[in-house]
Amino acid sequence: MTAAAPPASLGASPLARWLTHPRFAGMPAQSEDLPPPLLSFEFFPPRTEALEQQLWACIRRLEPLAPRFVSVTYGAGGSTQARTHATVARIVAETTLTPAAHLTCVGASRGEVDDVARQYWDAGIRHIVALRGDVPGGGAYEPLPDGYAYAADLVAGLKRVADFEISVAAYPEVHPTAHSPLADLDHLKRKLDAGATRAITNYFFDSPTFLRFLDLALAAGITAPIVPGIMPVSNYTQIVKFSQVSGVKVPAWLGRYFDGVEEDMETRRMIAAHIAAEQVRSLPANGIDEFHFYTLNRPDLTYAIAHILGVRPTGKQDQGALPPGPPPGT
Numbered sequence: 279m280t281a282a283a284p285p286a287s288l289g290a291s292p293l294a295r296w297l298t299h300p301r302f303a304g305m306p307a308q309s310e311d312l313p314p315p316l317l318s319f320e321f322f323p324p325r326t327e328a329l330e331q332q333l334w335a336c337i338r339r340l341e342p343l344a345p346r347f348v349s350v351t352y353g354a355g356g357s358t359q360a361r362t363h364a365t366v367a368r369i370v371a372e373t374t375l376t377p378a379a380h381l382t383c384v385g386a387s388r389g390e391v392d393d394v395a396r397q398y399w400d401a402g403i404r405h406i407v408a409l410r411g412d413v414p415g416g417g418a419y420e421p422l423p424d425g426y427a428y429a430a431d432l433v434a435g436l437k438r439v440a441d442f443e444i445s446v447a448a449y450p451e452v453h454p455t456a457h458s459p460l461a462d463l464d465h466l467k468r469k470l471d472a473g474a475t476r477a478i479t480n481y482f483f484d485s486p487t488f489l490r491f492l493d494l495a496l497a498a499g500i501t502a503p504i505v506p507g508i509m510p511v512s513n514y515t516q517i518v519k520f521s522q523v524s525g526v527k528v529p530a531w532l533g534r535y536f537d538g539v540e541e542d543m544e545t546r547r548m549i550a551a552h553i554a555a556e557q558v559r560s561l562p563a564n565g566i567d568e569f570h571f572y573t574l575n576r577p578d579l580t581y582a583i584a585h586i587l588g589v590r591p592t593g594k595q596d597q598g599a600l601p602p603g604p605p606p607g608t
């Protein structure tokens with residue numbers, strides 16, 4: 279809404295700006311009638327003993343929030359095959375959580391990928407996040423003659439191995455090597471038609487981009503749930519690097535928020551919490567009730583955002599014994 283022109287006597291004063299500039303209604307209050315959203319959390323498999331301890335502190339801190347599943351990534355070209363397996367198997371054995379194992383098909387034959395899937399099934403893993411993956415170290419992707427060429431082929435192959443629940447990846451800002459946004463959506467639809475039940479998106483910072491993507495997906499005939507991937511950011515430099523590879527736009531305002539506080543971790547944490555809280559509040563206001571968090575094995579921001587979203591510990595676990603987890607952004 280823009281108000282009428284102000285009297286000339288006000289010049290360029292703040293009052294004149296108030297009278298002439300657009301006015302924004304505040305975010306609608308969260309409805310008390312709605313149940314809290316469904317959450318899932320993503321971890322990466324640890325490389326060292328210290329990182330293993332960090333991961334498990336993170337898992338224990340987030341476990342009481344009762345996510346519907348937690349997923350564990352698969353390193354580029356299958357480099358973490360054993361560690362991903364060990365992590366999901368330990369989650370099955372030692373927690374109340376339901377794990378989903380990521381699995382990529384780049385650089386492996388169909389038989390090798392099927393074997394990994396069978397090992398997951400035998401370890402009690404029933405949910406796979408099925409991905410094509412990227413060529414380790416970068417470079418153009420070339421399917422192997424005896425491999426699954428794309429994620430859609432992998433989904434179909436996994437369904438032949440066992441009746442897994444399958445999630446796949448989606449890209450609100452378009453996959454960096456897609457021929458076109460429409461072709462990318464068409465390929466997303468193929469993955470879902472091949473047997474996946476949901477898509478989890480790459481992270482994004484501009485919520486309207488995600489909401490537009492939902493419209494485009496619907497127009498392309500996609501009706502499966504598309505779950506927004508939320509990346510709580512406290513390390514701006516790291517996020518700029520990630521985003522260059524994955525084709526995510528880092529808005530200028532994000533850089534301005536972190537400008538000058540590179541050495542000030544405490545302030546960075548507060549800024550990070552503010553950014554993520556704003557992002558997740560705008561999405562439920564638009565009816566979004568499922569979220570996937572890229573935790574980077576650090577629990578605090580994810581825990582805080584989940585709390586803002588109305589998610590509370592279930593009380594199944596002993597709250598007093600929860601470890602605090604490491605500080606983010608270090």
Ligand SMILES: Cc1cc2nc3c(=O)[nH]c(=O)nc-3n(C[C@H](O)[C@H](O)[C@H](O)COP(=O)(O)OP(=O)(O)OC[C@H]3O[C@@H](n4cnc5c(N)ncnc54)[C@H](O)[C@@H]3O)c2cc1C
Pocket residue numbers: 350351352353354355380381382407408409410411412427428429430446447448453454455456457461462463465466469478479480481507
């Ligand atoms: C939620 C999420 C989790 C991830 N987890 C991991 C992980 O654990 N490990 C990892 O290494 N990477 C992971 N990634 C990254 C992912 O592997 C890369 O983004 C990869 O480049 C694409 O994988 P995809 O499954 O989306 O591929 P696909 O769906 O196969 O698409 C890849 C590209 O090929 C195009 N395409 C698809 N089918 C065809 C076809 N038939 N003909 C021509 N072009 C086609 C698509 O438009 C797209 O540009 C993840 C990404 C997301 C969003």
